[in-house]
Amino acid sequence: MKNRIFFSFIVFCFLFAVVISKAFYIQVINKQRLLSYAKSQFIREVKAYPNRGNILDRNGSPLAINVHVYNIFTIPKNKDADFYNRLKKLSDTVPELTYPKLKALVQKRTRYTWLARKVSLSDDQLQKIKKLEGIFLEPHSQRVYPNRELMAQTLGFVGIDNTGLAGIEHSMNKELKGTHQVIKYIHDAKGRPIKYESKSSEAYAEDIQLALDKDIQGALESYLKEAVDNHKAFRGGAGVMDAETGEILAIANYPTYDPNKVTAYPPENRKMAFVTDPFEPGSIFKTITIASALEHKVAKPETKFFCEGGKMKVQNHWISEAETHEKFEWLTVGDILKFSSNVGTTKIAFSLKYPKLRQSLDKFQFAQKTGIEVRGESKGILSYKETDKVRPLSLSNISFGQGIATTAIQMLRSYAVIANGGYLVKPTLLKQGISQLTPENKIISSETAASVTKMLMNAVSDGTGTSAIIPHYEMAGKTGTAQRVSPRGGYDGYIGSFIGFPVNVNKK
Template identity: 55%
Template sequence: MNRVEKNRIIFVFTCFCLFFLLVLGKAFKVQLIDSSDLIVRANSQFLREVTVYPKRGNIYDRMGHPLALNVQTYSIFAIPKTADYKLDIYKKLSKIIPELSYKEMVSTIKKRKRFTWLGRKLRLTKDQVEEVKELRGIFIEGTPERVYPNHELLSQVIGFVGLDNKGLSGLEYMFDKELKGNPVTLKYTIDNKGRPIKFESHQSVTAQAKDINLTIDKDIQSMAEKYLKEAVLKHNADKGGVGVIDASTGEILAIANYPSFDPNDVRGSNPEDRKLSFAIEPFEPGSTFKAFTVGSALENKVAKLESTYYAEQGRMRVDNHWIKEAETHEKFEWISVADILRFSSNVGTTKIAFDLKFPRFKQTIKELNFGNKTGIEVPGESRGIFTEADNVTPLSLSNISFGQGIAVTGVQMLAAYAAIANGGTYIRPTLIKRDPNVVTVSELEPENENQLQKRHTVFSKKTTDDLTKALTAAVEKGTGKAAQIPHFQIAGKTATAQRVDRNGGYKGYVAGFVGYPVNVDNRFVIVVYIDNPKTGGYYGGAVAGPVFKNLAEYILYKNKDISRLAEHEDNDYDLKKVKTNIDIVQVKESSTRSLTPGIVPNMMGLDKITTSNIGTKLNLQMLHKGMGVVSSQFPAAGTPVTEDTVVKLEYTPPTYE
């Protein structure tokens, strides 16, 4: 082999090596460097997918009554690029489902080439679903739609979802992740002309949607909203709020604002009405705050209930300002701490605060969580407004002592008064029923571990007993007489707070009442406020007090406390008198009863359990309507019973004359 041939072989070999290296480099680039991008581009050419969320978790009250449910609806979509089989298919679809306009569908698909919704959350019959499935190129997917069966009931707490079932407000928003679970992914493959050749649904089951059980009692919630609405309308007020808390557990039994809205028709509602102002809009509490000033003084042994202060005959000068009583005709001189609460003396409360000093007063206020979020499961909860300064001017201390210069939420007041009602323990309020036997959502992440601790002691039992005694006197002999309930001791405090306007001044009033029954097994606290009442008065006792009374009466009846009252031999009332009074309530319009076979008995004033027992004993056919005690019956008592006799009983909540 000569030199020339040898060089040719080397040249050809070198060329092959370079070419091989070039191919190898290209393969390296394609398979390693550009692989991710190329896979995405490849999939985009023949794979399509869309995400649809599965059945959302339900929301129930403490007794298992549904508050938010799902109903089966259907969503229909098409791939406009596959419309080469003409538009007749859309005409057929519009005949099957009249709600889908042929013209609107054609107008829509002409603007789109890819996946296009033709109808969302349609309620179809089984026959319609089957007919749609037979249409070539039209796809249908079952889609759960959120429904709120009780309409306005608890709507500001529950919130609502959007078209894609994503929570947009309230608990629906706060616990959206838990309620919606994992999404359903709809995947389909297309050919080189964009036509779908394979369609499938895939469901991940690693994280199913969860239900939520609330602490709310649906019946109490309903009555709370009813009485609140009546008061707001009666007094031509801007709005109002009400809340009920179990003092021993911190569970919220009812919470509402009026006006409200129907989450089934969000578009037709006012955005302002969708907010739970009770937790997110602070207000100056006024005289209801005086209980904490007195409580702090008692706890720090600065004063006793029998301690007396000179009330300056109704006027006291502080920092060149006059502190006056709410009622200008009040000319108190020497007045006890108990009577300061009883008659709601601003001057007396100021004197107590001056003896107490701000640092100790502030410590009590912070322990009651004013100025911090309570941790209740409400998006956007407010901290309220309270100074972080170590000390304040005498005028500021005076104002804060009787509920001005500080802003609180209704939830904060509920939790703080619950600490008085339960013997001194502050318990973080909650809307989520945390029963170990019930699947619940995860705990909130606390912003501050100390701030959101579940419970801690604020007052001693002696302090809360003294406060309860003084607050009871405020209802029985003071400003809260309108909240009295026969047979029950009620501890409570009224407020007629000046209302802060948008310009920073004061205009109008916020009428408030906070209270709880004393002589019951399980104490509950009710907070009521009516914002800017314009007719029928504006004092807390006259405007908010009746709402408390009506709601408390209902709860006491529902809990059967009126029946238990006579069983306690250690109560402060004359037992014989109480039993007689209970009979007056239960045996309305009748003084005697007889159970004679063959004769319709007198059922008036009896509850459903008692009437059912009587019906069983006398073998009567009975028809029950409503709840409460019997307010009317047919046929009348004394009527002979025949084989066709049906005793019809109508029940209504009891009233106390």
């Protein structure tokens, strides 16, 4: 009997020890984890973002802003005898919401039902809707582009969640979306907040000020559309750059689109082809070849080259002038650029040799991205390295802009080097106001830049670029006509181009 009592006592003590140890584990060792788990069942944490930052032009004009819109909803299971009368009043208040449409939305529904999403409402409409029992408003912020197509490819657009999907909206999304605020609250069984526990620091979003000028952009887009229409071209692009700061004052492609109605336009209209699409630059590239020859002291502006009567055989291929009636013989380097001689440029390149030309192309940073703030920038195509043995025919083609692919933004930057006295600046869409004319950015001498500028002035005043003459301004520039590469191979059209700048005004 004593043994039984003793055994029972031992078992009791053991079980008691188990209970005590379990209680100790729960209340002491595992206390924090269990408390956290318990809290998680009734405390919810949400992220609240501020209104998206505005995008402004260089003078502070709004380009992308936020407006208040509203979602209208109801819960049909709560409808009473007067519910449909209230729907009629809603239709009277917001005419685009017809009563038959509203009735069809709720007739077979018992749960949360949208009556309208992201609609703009006046103060008067808001007050009337708020008086309709069982019909609720949910405020939202909607992105709006007040200038419609203006700067569309640069600005881009946002998705339904207000996240940037293209253009500056995408590349600067982090700054525009801002830092979120974390809000913790206790909710009831239906998920409704009943007590706010805490909030993190205030949410904050940045405004972005672009370098672009709305007025210059408007003029550029108007002239670009006119040029594309007049020449019956498939598309066109244009840009205006401050040669000292690298700031882009205007940049456009046509056709374009309205970012307020993105889906109404073909997807290709959204692309900033000026930055994303490489092309064979053609004769506008001759300026770079000649600048390289002057910089390497292979030739001077007055050095003469025999242009073979307008036709030259290279590796069993004929190199001829773009205008086949031209029968050039002896031309100076300046005249070769002025009259855009393919044969003359080839002769200069043969004197220069590829390694030296490639050194210059590397300094101009061809076949490299410029780093402009747009998604999808192409670096272009330059197949041969400095050490490669380049065939004469390939060297000839490269010298006048064939067999090489650049982007329009690269070519704009390369001419800025000539305009600003020899400095390579980084293009930027953001207003910075900082001169990039610093010693580390100097890639050609001031003398070379001045000599090439004078040649480009002659090309405008008395050469292929006379259409670019502007009264009261001295203009320097170069025209180009390149064959367009077909996706199926070979060529199927032409790309016309011009790059220029005013002289003796400032380095901008």
